[in-house]
Amino acid sequence: MKELLLVRYGELGLKGDNRADFERALLRHVEWTVRDMPGAFVSRSHGRLYVEGTFDRRLVLERLRKTPGIVAINPALRVDSEIDAVVEASIAASKEAVDKRGFKTFKVEARRGDKRFPLTSPEINRKVGEAVLAANQGLSVDVHSPDFVLTVEVRDTGTYVYWDEVRGPGGLPSGTSGRGLLLLSGGIDSPVAGYLALRRGVKIDALHFWSYPIVGERSKEKVIDLCKALRESGPDLRLYIAHFTDVQSEILEKCPERFRVIVMRRMMMRIACEWASSVSAQAVFTGENVGQVASQTLESLRAIEDVATLPVLRPLICFDKVETVAIARSIGTYDISCLPYEDCCTVFVPRHPVTKPKLEDVRAAESRLDVQSLVAACLKRIEEEDLTAV
Amino acid sequence: MAAPHTAKEIIYMDNSSTTRPAPEVVKAVTSAMEEGWGNPSSLHKLGSKSQAIVRAARQAVARAISADESEVYFTSGGTEANNLAIFGTLRTLPDRKRIITSTVEHPSVMAAYEYLKETGYDVRFIRVDSLGRVDPEEVLREVTPDTALVSIMLVQNEIGTLQPCREIGRGLMSMGGKRPRFHIDAVQGFARLSIDVREWGVDLLSVSAHKIHGPKGVGALYVRKGVSLTPLAFGGGQEKGVRSGTENVPGIAGFGAACALWETDREETMRRLTDLRAKLVDGILGAVPDAVLHGPRREGVAPYIVHFSFPGLRGETILHALEERGVYVSTGSACSSHKDKPSPVVLALGRKEEEALGAIRFSMSRYTTEDDVRITIAALLESLQSLKAWRR
Numbered sequence: 001m002k003e004l005l006l007v008r009y010g011e012l013g014l015k016g017d018n019r020a021d022f023e024r025a026l027l028r029h030v031e032w033t034v035r036d037m038p039g040a041f042v043s044r045s046h047g048r049l050y051v052e053g054t055f056d057r058r059l060v061l062e063r064l065r066k067t068p069g070i071v072a073i074n075p076a077l078r079v080d081s082e083i084d085a086v087v088e089a090s091i092a093a094s095k096e097a098v099d100k101r102g103f104k105t106f107k108v109e110a111r112r113g114d115k116r117f118p119l120t121s122p123e124i125n126r127k128v129g130e131a132v133l134a135a136n137q138g139l140s141v142d143v144h145s146p147d148f149v150l151t152v153e154v155r156d157t158g159t160y161v162y163w164d165e166v167r168g169p170g171g172l173p174s175g176t177s178g179r180g181l182l183l184l185s186g187g188i189d190s191p192v193a194g195y196l197a198l199r200r201g202v203k204i205d206a207l208h209f210w211s212y213p214i215v216g217e218r219s220k221e222k223v224i225d226l227c228k229a230l231r232e233s234g235p236d237l238r239l240y241i242a243h244f245t246d247v248q249s250e251i252l253e254k255c256p257e258r259f260r261v262i263v264m265r266r267m268m269m270r271i272a273c274e275w276a277s278s279v280s281a282q283a284v285f286t287g288e289n290v291g292q293v294a295s296q297t298l299e300s301l302r303a304i305e306d307v308a309t310l311p312v313l314r315p316l317i318c319f320d321k322v323e324t325v326a327i328a329r330s331i332g333t334y335d336i337s338c339l340p341y342e343d344c345c346t347v348f349v350p351r352h353p354v355t356k357p358k359l360e361d362v363r364a365a366e367s368r369l370d371v372q373s374l375v376a377a378c379l380k381r382i383e384e385e386d387l388t389a390v
Numbered sequence: 391m392a393a394p395h396t397a398k399e400i401i402y403m404d405n406s407s408t409t410r411p412a413p414e415v416v417k418a419v420t421s422a423m424e425e426g427w428g429n430p431s432s433l434h435k436l437g438s439k440s441q442a443i444v445r446a447a448r449q450a451v452a453r454a455i456s457a458d459e460s461e462v463y464f465t466s467g468g469t470e471a472n473n474l475a476i477f478g479t480l481r482t483l484p485d486r487k488r489i490i491t492s493t494v495e496h497p498s499v500m501a502a503y504e505y506l507k508e509t510g511y512d513v514r515f516i517r518v519d520s521l522g523r524v525d526p527e528e529v530l531r532e533v534t535p536d537t538a539l540v541s542i543m544l545v546q547n548e549i550g551t552l553q554p555c556r557e558i559g560r561g562l563m564s565m566g567g568k569r570p571r572f573h574i575d576a577v578q579g580f581a582r583l584s585i586d587v588r589e590w591g592v593d594l595l596s597v598s599a600h601k602i603h604g605p606k607g608v609g610a611l612y613v614r615k616g617v618s619l620t621p622l623a624f625g626g627g628q629e630k631g632v633r634s635g636t637e638n639v640p641g642i643a644g645f646g647a648a649c650a651l652w653e654t655d656r657e658e659t660m661r662r663l664t665d666l667r668a669k670l671v672d673g674i675l676g677a678v679p680d681a682v683l684h685g686p687r688r689e690g691v692a693p694y695i696v697h698f699s700f701p702g703l704r705g706e707t708i709l710h711a712l713e714e715r716g717v718y719v720s721t722g723s724a725c726s727s728h729k730d731k732p733s734p735v736v737l738a739l740g741r742k743e744e745e746a747l748g749a750i751r752f753s754m755s756r757y758t759t760e761d762d763v764r765i766t767i768a769a770l771l772e773s774l775q776s777l778k779a780w781r782r
Contacts, residue, residue: 213714214707214780252779342706351782 001089002078005057006160007049007064010071010170018176025173025201026069032235033063045157046113052078061166066232066331068199069176070168074151076160081117083127089161090128090150091135097148097163098136105142106132106163110152117154124152172201174234179203180313181276182285183268184226184239186219186343189287189316191226191333192324196315197285198234205237205279206230207272207382209244211344219341220385227387229332239385240279242271244344247374251366258354259365261295261345265304266366270375273309275382283311289324290317299356306359401717401762401769405601406547406578406695406753411644412603418647419605422640430637431628440639447646451610454649455576455595456586463611463629464642468577469498470622471596471611474633475573476502478619479539479594480511486538486570488512492524492553493738494546499575503541512536520739521686522551530561537570544585545578548735548751549685550695552579559591571617577601577609579692581652582660593617599641603755604648608641651756659756664693666754666763671696673767678774682745684736694754699736700774702781703748711773712750717766720751 009026027042030049034040039054051060057075064073077093079085090108097103110124119127129141132150153160182194184206198204208223220241227239247267255263272284288296305312316324328334354361402410411419426443428436445459452459465471476499480486491503493515507513514532516524524542533540540562542553555574562572573594576585580597587595594617598609613619613632625634652659668688674681674696682699685691700708705721712719732746752766 213710214777216706216710216713249779257782342704347704347707347780 001085001092002052003057004076004078005051005060005064006074006076006162007051007070007168008072008074009047009049009069009168009173022069022173022176025176026067029067029069029174029235030064033060033067033232046155063232065166065168066195067174068169068171068201068233069173071170072168073166074160074162075164075166076162078158078160081114081154081159083119083124086124086152086154086159086161087128087131089159090132090152093161093163094132094136094139094150097150098139101148103147104138105140105146106148106150107141107143107146108132108150108152110154112154114154114156116156117159124154128152169199169233171199174198174201175203175236177201177203178283179205179279179281180283180285181272181279181281182206183272183287184208184223185287185345186222186226186337186339186341187287188328188334188337189289189324191230191287191337192327192331193285193287193315194230194237195233195327195331195333197313198230198237202285203236204230204234204285205240205281207240207242207275209242209268209271209344211245211248211347212243214245214248214347215342215344218339219343222336222339222341224385224387225336226333227385229336231387233331237387239387240275241383241385242275242378243381244268244378247271247378248344248348250369250374254368255365257350258352259357259362260348260350261353262300262303262357262362263366263369264345264348265295265300266307266362267369267371267374267378269304269312270307270371271378273307274375274379276310278379281310283313284308285313285315287316288314289319289321295353295355297355299358303357303359303362306362399716401765403752403754403758403762403766404718404720405755405758406751407720408600408606409603409755410757411600411605412648412651414651415604415644415647419640419644422643426639426643428639430639431626440637443639443643443646444637447642447649450646450649450653451597452612453653454581454585455597455612456588457612458615461587461612461615463613463632464637464645465609465611465633466607466638467600467609468496468575468596468598469609470633471598471609472496472498472573472575473502474611474619474622475594475596475613476506476539476541477622478632479571479573480506481620482618483538483571486536488514488532488534488537488570490514490516490529490532490537490540490570492516492518492542494518494522494548494551494735495541495543496547496575496577499541499543518551518738521690522546522549522684522735522739523686523690524553526554526557526561529558530565533562533565533570535568539573540570541573541575543575543578544580544583545576545692545695546685546735547578548695548733549697549739550578550692551685552583552690552692555592556590563591578695581649582656582694583692584656587612587614594619599645599648602648603651603757605641605644608638608645610645660693663754663756663758666758666760667691667693667696669760670752670754670763670767673763674698674770677767677771682741684739684741684749694758696752696754697736698750698752699741699745700748700750701744703774703777705747705749707777707780708748708750708770708773711777712766712769715769715772717769720753721749 037055077089110121428440430441571593577598581602595612600606684697736746
């Protein structure tokens with residue numbers, strides 16, 4: 001009897017010719033979830049992945065829960081396809097369900113995929129059901145709304161018994177939907193936007209605008225931590241740091257106060273689009289959201305998009321804050337985002353920012369800036385941060 | 391007096407957050423770990439050696455507050471000492487439901503009282519004047535037979551204001567009979583200010599080691615003889631059952647060594663710091679006309695804490711600009727430095743929100759020199775100049 005994790009994926013099964021590529025990408029990502037566990041191995045068979053061997057089950061489950069493309073994970077027991085062994089595993093699984101969750105009712109759902117097995121599915125149901133009842137006092141059968149379903153799958157690689165299920169994020173495996181560049185601040189929204197893009201299989205790299213020394217080292221460490229959290233969903237995510245203080249100083253000097261923020265965002269967008277192109281990204285992702293703060297009115301979004309040379313995709317555009325926060329909590333970025341350090345935006349917001357900028361006014365407001373050379377100078381100093389360092 | 395093993399380029403002006411352990415402290419901690427590693431409760435020689443280390447430190451702490459060594463109980467720090475004083479008292483006096491404190495206490499006291507208020511206690515938060523001082527008469531007027539505890543800090547941790555603890559304690563003493571207990575959070579004043587628990591009528595007093603060049607993770611609670619406390623942690627009965635748990639011998643040894651630093655030259659050091667504080671305050675006020683000083687300018691303030699606001703700038707922005715120039719400070723207090731939020735302590739002085747933002751606390755130690763102060767002022771002026779464009 002062996003403990004393992006049975007990993008199920010859904011949507012990518014529908015993708016015809018691409019299926020093999022998608023499965024390979026998912027396999028690679030699942031292998032990444034056991035990267036620090038040399039005793040674990042991952043295998044694939046009949047549209048399932050299996051994580052077996054010796055590994056930290058709780059940690060791997062937590063990682064798989066954030067792995068795009070996975071629909072569900074079942075912690076399962078595998079035995080040889082002999083009825084005595086199947087019964088024994090079923091009893092063990094049922095006892096675990098009763099112990100852990102205090103369940104009172106159950107039913108058995110057998111699926112005989114391997115027709116060499118001598119018992120039919122209804123016969124397995126009956127036999128396993130009787131044994132489980134006999135082994136658990138106080139447990140009874142309820143075929144309509146049981147507390148748990150004990151699934152018994154007879155396959156050519158053995159028989160799998162499980163009762164528990166952890167939901168995965170769904171979506172598409174990492175790296176199967178092209179490449180995008182995420183504008184990552186220290187806030188709550190942008191990491192969630194990045195996660196949603198990753199969940200659709202987009203290979204995401206992140207760009208952070210850093211106002212050192214107006215802000216401290218800690219604001220960068222915070223962004224590094226956010227990226228490490230996002231890496232669970234996008235293992236090859238890279239982080240680029242753009243030194244932004246000089247651009248901001250120029251804006252402070254040469255632009256009217258009310259237009260500071262909108263001009264700053266236009267500068268960020270210009271730099272992001274240039275950088276995205278140079279790393280072969282097809283689109284820029286942001287955490288923007290309609291009307292959440294003054295700079296995110298439709299007028300502001302239009303004024304920002306005015307300078308974009310790539311599609312600007314905003315996964316959170318119509319989310320409510322509570323929805324965003326719920327996702328941030330589930331992917332482990334919320335607590336990091338809530339650390340109180342200043343970032344390039346908080347130090348920059350004027351008392352009365354313009355909320356509904358007219359495009360011609362915005363263009364006029366930045367007329368004294370030497371946009372080209374500021375963008376070029378900033379691009380020159382973009383650095384990749386090492387996310388593997390502890 | 392030269393700073394111990396301090397790199398020249400760093401001017402550490404954040405001593406109310408924590409202090410650098412003195413070389414004598416490091417030595418005492420190391421020696422307690424290498425040689426005094428026995429369990430003080432053990433009956434063999436190693437045990438009695440550790441017990442002797444703990445006892446010597448206990449005596450040093452007691453001397454600093456004119457207490458008897460039997461009245462000093464070691465804890466894991468100021469926060470635990472405060473919590474033990476508060477909850478230990480309330481559990482011992484379950485019929486008394488009133489607590490009197492101020493609006494400017496440290497979070498380790500404030501958070502406890504907020505919690506107690508929610509659970510049904512009648513907590514009176516006495517307001518402070520524009521310099522951060524409570525009126526002792528007002529405190530005493532609030533006392534009822536139902537009052538379990540009067541709890542006032544000695545030195546306000548953000549702005550340095552000295553509270554009239556002696557007056558309050560004397561006033562309570564004169565009430566006799568069923569008077570409430572008097573607790574002082576003395577973390578920011580201990581060892582540097584003269585404290586006489588008997589003369590002041592103190593029942594409970596919290597202190598901490600790492601604010602006086604001792605190690606982190608160790609503090610103590612003074613409990614006047616005859617005052618009983620219900621423990622928060624039950625166990626092996628260490629610290630006479632008031633605080634069970636094997637003693638943190640290295641930390642306690644370091645605490646003792648830190649107390650000893652101040653014993654010989656406390657008054658002289660304080661005189662020197664008083665002079666340095668005046669130079670720092672005058673230097674800043676003279677050069678930065680719109681700087682707002684929170685707390686008293688001269689009298690009635692701990693001579694090592696200075697708190698300014700620079701309206702229009704963010705505290706963290708100034709902090710990083712000073713950091714660039716090798717000067718380390720904090721925004722408000724390290725415990726409450728939250729983005730965008732003005733300090734509740736500064737607001738309690740009656741300041742407007744704009745005046746409370748852009749706050750920086752400079753805090754000095756026995757190793758701060760006149761050069762440090764001069765360089766700090768220069769670095770501040772340079773910083774403010776460089777940040778001109780960032781003002782709002």
